[in-house]
Each structure stands twice: as C-alpha cells, then as structure tokens.
Amino acid sequence: MSNDWQFEVPTTGSKHLPPDARYMEALSSQGYGFEVAIADLVDNSIDAGAKDVVIHFLRDGDQLVSLLVVDDGKGMTDEELDVAMTVGGRRNYDEDALGMFGTGLKSASLSHASAVTVVSTTKRTRAAGRRWLMERAISGFQCDIVAPDYAQSLIDRYAERPIIWQGTVVRWDAVKSFPKHGGGGQTDRYLQRTINKLGLHLGLYLHRFLARDDFNITIAVEDVRTGTVYLDFGVEPLDPFAYPVTGHTDYPRRFTANLPEVGDVVLDAHVWTPKSNRDEYKAVGSVMERQGFYFYRHNRLVQAGGWNNFRQPEQHLSLARVAVDLPDGRNDIFQLTVKKSGVEASPEFSSALEKAADPTGRGFLQYLIDADAVYRDARKRAGITRKPVLPPGKGIDPTVREVIVEELPPIPYEDGIEVRWQKLENGLFFEIARDERTIILNQHYRAAILGGRRGGLNDAPMLKSLMYVLLHKVFESEYAGPREKDNLQLWQSILVAAARAELDRVADDDR
Known part of the structure; x- marks a missing residue:
C-alpha cells in the first residue's frame, strides 16, 4: 500500500454546470407534509411583518378548487417577486428572519400543488404576480408573469382599503390532496380532518407569535359561486409548556x-x-x-x-x-x-x-x-396496579400502541395481538384466530367504516383500538367458557347491526 497520501485534492480549473430543469421536480419531492408546507408560507408572512394571515380554502359546491394564503405584510415589488420565485434566490434575511435557504415557498408549494401563483403589492407599487406551473418549470425554469389586471383583482378581493392596502397572496391550484370527487360528503370530511390538523400544527409551532396581541391566523372556507362562508375561525396558540400547575415543585x-x-x-x-x-x-x-x-x-x-x-x-x-x-x-x-x-x-x-x-x-x-x-x-x-396483558401488534397505529403499552404493562417476551381485514361471511363482523393471536375484521364493512378514506395497514385506529380493548382477554385465557362465548355472540350481533347501519348511511349519501 502506497503511503503518498495527498491531504489536498489537486484541481486544474473549473466549469459551469447549471442544474437540469428536472431539478424543480426533485425540489418538490422533499416530503413536505401539508401542515409543514403551510407553516412555511406563514413564516414568509411573519418575515414580511404581517399582522393578519388568512388561510383560505375555496370550493365550488362539492369541489375544492384552490387554496390561498393571504397576508397584510409589506408586500413585494416586481424585482423582489422575481427573487422570491427564483429557486435559491438570494436575498438579505433580517437577523431574526424565519427564512433561511430561499427554497421554502417553491418547494413547499409545488410539493402539494401543480401551480403556485404569487401576487403582491406594496404601498408604492402596483400589484404584480408570478406563477410557477409545474409542467413549464421542469421543461426549462419558465416562470409566468401574471396579467396585471388579474393581479390587482386578486389583491382587491382581500383588501378592505385597496388604495393603501399592501400584502401578498399565494394561490395553490390543482392541490394534490384535494378529493377528486367531492360528492358523498368527501369534501366536508376532508376539510374537517385537514383543518383540524392544520390548526393544531400552526397553533403549536407558531404559539409564541399567536400569543401576541398583534398577530392572528385565520382559517376560512368559502364557496366561490355563492360567496357563502362555511367556516371562519382564528387559530389558538398551543403552548407545550402551558401547564396550570407544575408536576414538580423544583421546576421549571x-x-x-x-x-x-x-x-x-x-x-x-x-x-x-x-x-x-x-x-x-x-x-x-x-x-x-x-x-x-x-x-x-x-x-x-x-x-x-x-x-x-x-x-x-x-x-x-x-x-x-x-x-x-x-x-x-x-x-x-x-x-x-x-x-x-x-x-x-x-x-x-x-x-x-x-x-x-x-x-x-x-x-x-x-x-x-x-x-x-x-x-x-x-x-x-393512584393505586394503579394493572395486570400485564398481551401487547397490541400489527394493524394498530404505532402511536396508539405506544399509549396502550404505557397504560397496560405488556407480558414480557410475548407476541402482540394483530388486527387485520379479511373476507368473512356477512353475518360476522369479526373472527378470532386464537392460535395466530389475530383479530380478523370483515372486509365487507371496511369501506363504509373508513368513510371514503384510503385503507392501509394501520387504518381505522379507533375501531381497531376498541376491538383490542374488548378482546385482548380472550387471547389470555386458555379456553372459552359459556360466559365468554355468550359475550362474543353479544358483541358480534351489536357490531354487525352497527356496520350494516353504516352501510345504509353511505348508500343514502350516494343517492
């Protein structure tokens, strides 16, 4: 082996290697969660000095069409818009700015939407706008210039005093997570689930800002045809240290x-x-x-x-x-x-x-x-001495499993109780495979119970958790006595009736 190791790598020059246009596609595939992406946009609003931020879901009847984030910050000029919409665009961040890398607006938006439009105005400049359309972005970094009349109309839609108002509107179109077909209550269920998670996320990660008297985030839903506002509420701070009484007198x-x-x-x-x-x-x-x-x-x-x-x-x-x-x-x-x-x-x-x-x-x-x-x-x-039990296994959401293990001590070195879906006779809601330590749920009722949501290994966490709590003792006894068999039949009858009622409700919604 040679011992002529060189501690510095010699070079003979350099060459310019600009990124391929597909870099935009890679930029939008960084695994941004929906709530994380929206929070990134709100960070930009805070950096712009905004006092009010509105997250606006727009729907057309049962169909969700767009999502907008609107703020009353200082706004951007034409030149500043170009920098903001440039991938890695260099700008001078304030010492206390939340932005860092110059990629958040683009990568967060294009992770969740096929098009992102940014329209902005300052007190001294007219409204201007730019749009990244994913198809054009990946073919050559072509950013569209928004028509000035439309840019002004979008600003006016949210400005109470158009003459002196300043701020920015970020518009997402073709949002990937929006339900493709909004019928059967899918849109309402999506909004309820998504807005609840979004409110909690923003309330937690921005709680110090939301605790101030001069900063607010509002989440709203509006029908673009009728102008009906279905929802309009302010996000509350969720301070992870806001306990009423400390758990230990020596702390904090x-x-x-x-x-x-x-x-x-x-x-x-x-x-x-x-x-x-x-x-x-x-x-x-x-x-x-x-x-x-x-x-x-x-x-x-x-x-x-x-x-x-x-x-x-x-x-x-x-x-x-x-x-x-x-x-x-x-x-x-x-x-x-x-x-x-x-x-x-x-x-x-x-x-x-x-x-x-x-x-x-x-x-x-x-x-x-x-x-x-x-x-x-x-x-x-509290006098809590709970008897050890067989732990939960596959099919139950990991976060639920953690809580169950926290509350119920597991029997050491024992396999967990699995919960899975499988075809059964329609007169059964569940079966117990005692030797396999598995609770089998009837596949026939799965779609109705999930309410249009996608299924997966850990789906229906509420139902599966209740089934585990109800049935784990069955696996811990060596045989089923008359009382246990009677209980199993009772639960079977009630659950089948409830599942069929759920099927009927879904059928009524579809008519």
Missing part, C-alpha cells in the same frame, strides 16, 4: 450547557402535571413523541419533542419537556432541516448535556431522574 429550572463553538445554550426544563388532559399536552402526537427537546429559532418552534440521540424516549419520561432557543447564525452543532421540521444535533451537544448544570450546581441528569420519579409516584398514589 434553567440549566446551561457549554458548547465552545456557540457558547452557553440555555435549557429550560419543565415537568408536566401527571395524567393531564389539556390539549397542550395531548393534542398533537403521542405523549411519547412529545417528550424531550423543544427547539426554537427566532421564537418559531422547529422541533417538538425528541432527545436527539441523547437518550431513547420511554414512558417514564413522558412528563419531561425542555425548551431550547437555538443560537443565532449557522454552526456545526445544530443543523436545521430545510423544512424547519427538525434539528440535527452533533455529538458535542449530547456530551455537553452530561455536564450541564443550573447555578446551584444541580446537573441536568438529575432533572431526568426527577421527571421519571414524578411519573412513577403518580401511578403509585
């Missing part, structure tokens, strides 16, 4: 982790009240997912829970949440994802946590011990 407590590259990083450690039913604790994701670090960048939450390789999540730390404001500027310790939906922390951060302490010398590791003890003591005081 502030620890400091020293990282030479970025300086001192403050850790505000909290212990939630055990068994809380508040939305701030339970509404967004499972409590297992929400323990750990809450990273903020310029007051915008960019990660809600997780231990960033410092330790593994476990049920006894469900009450532990730590707020961390990221240091300004880019560094190698904390790397923010392009989607602003997570933080990659270097091993140096984990090492610093081992030594982190508060002003009295109490270590951060003691905080974890205290949070664990509060959880365990709460269960003891």
